[in-house]
Amino acid sequence: MATYASKNALIIFTILLISFLATVESQQFSRKLSQRSFGLRKEKLSHFRFYFHDIVAGPNATAIRIVEATRTNRTAATGFGDITMIDNPLTMGPERTSKLVGRAQGMYTSASLNEMGLLMAMNYVFVEGKYNGSSLSILGRNPVMSTVREMPIVGGSGLFRFARGYAEARTHTFNMNNGDAVVEFNLYVLHY
Numbered sequence: 001m002a003t004y005a006s007k008n009a010l011i012i013f014t015i016l017l018i019s020f021l022a023t024v025e026s027q028q029f030s031r032k033l034s035q036r037s038f039g040l041r042k043e044k045l046s047h048f049r050f051y052f053h054d055i056v057a058g059p060n061a062t063a064i065r066i067v068e069a070t071r072t073n074r075t076a077a078t079g080f081g082d083i084t085m086i087d088n089p090l091t092m093g094p095e096r097t098s099k100l101v102g103r104a105q106g107m108y109t110s111a112s113l114n115e116m117g118l119l120m121a122m123n124y125v126f127v128e129g130k131y132n133g134s135s136l137s138i139l140g141r142n143p144v145m146s147t148v149r150e151m152p153i154v155g156g157s158g159l160f161r162f163a164r165g166y167a168e169a170r171t172h173t174f175n176m177n178n179g180d181a182v183v184e185f186n187l188y189v190l191h192y
């Protein structure tokens with residue numbers, strides 16, 4: 001009798017334990033994966049160089065002011081709060097007719113009260129070569145009057161999954177009359 005009882009108790013205990021573990025398992029929403037099994041082997045460093053065309057004037061403008069903030073004496077000089085939406089071409093060389101390698105899609109806004117300092121929030125989507133369709137996300141500060149402006153690359157998609165790095169921007173030409181600018185970009189990207 002005693003043996004049967006303890007056997008039954010053991011079976012019941014085992015069933016309870018299994019169902020408890022199953023509950024724990026089904027309540028998990030995260031799990032560890034091996035990087036190797038996910039195709040993440042060696043991280044590499046790539047350099048990209050191209051030109052960004054901020055075309056604000058004319059019928060083919062690619063940078064459109066979407067918010068014009070209320071001006072105060074304090075913000076008159078910097079346009080603080082103004083927001084521009086862009087779908088700017090990225091080309092191999094500085095000429096507008098140069099080969100298109102991607103587009104800069106996103107927005108920039110004047111985020112500094114006392115100087116020309118922009119907050120840039122953009123996705124650079126490539127349309128050329130093996131990176132066609134892959135994108136890099138840039139989120140950073142752009143004090144446009146500085147010779148070199150550095151912005152973090154915070155991630156990417158496609159071949160740029162898990163990417164990180166930084167971009168350097170240098171004004172190539174600025175048209176004082178209409179506001180059009182060509183900016184040289186050098187990107188240094190760690191990715192797999």
Ligand SMILES: *[C@@H]1O[C@H](CO)[C@@H](O)[C@H](O)[C@H]1NC(C)=O
Nearest residue numbers: 055057058059060061062096
């Ligand atoms: C605007 O784009 C059209 C079509 O590509 C082109 O024919 C025209 O010359 C462009 N205009 C300017 C001012 O660049």
Ligand SMILES: *[C@@H]1O[C@H](CO)[C@@H](O)[C@H](O)[C@H]1NC(C)=O
Nearest residue numbers: 070071072073074075076077
């Ligand atoms: C803005 O500046 C002008 C000229 O200096 C001055 O007359 C005016 O009172 C100022 N406005 C405000 C809201 O400070």
Ligand SMILES: *[C@@H]1O[C@H](CO)[C@@H](O)[C@H](O)[C@H]1NC(C)=O
Nearest residue numbers: 126127128129130131132133
């Ligand atoms: C890039 O990808 C798009 C969409 O898949 C395709 O239509 C286009 O031809 C590709 N461009 C190049 C240069 O491979």
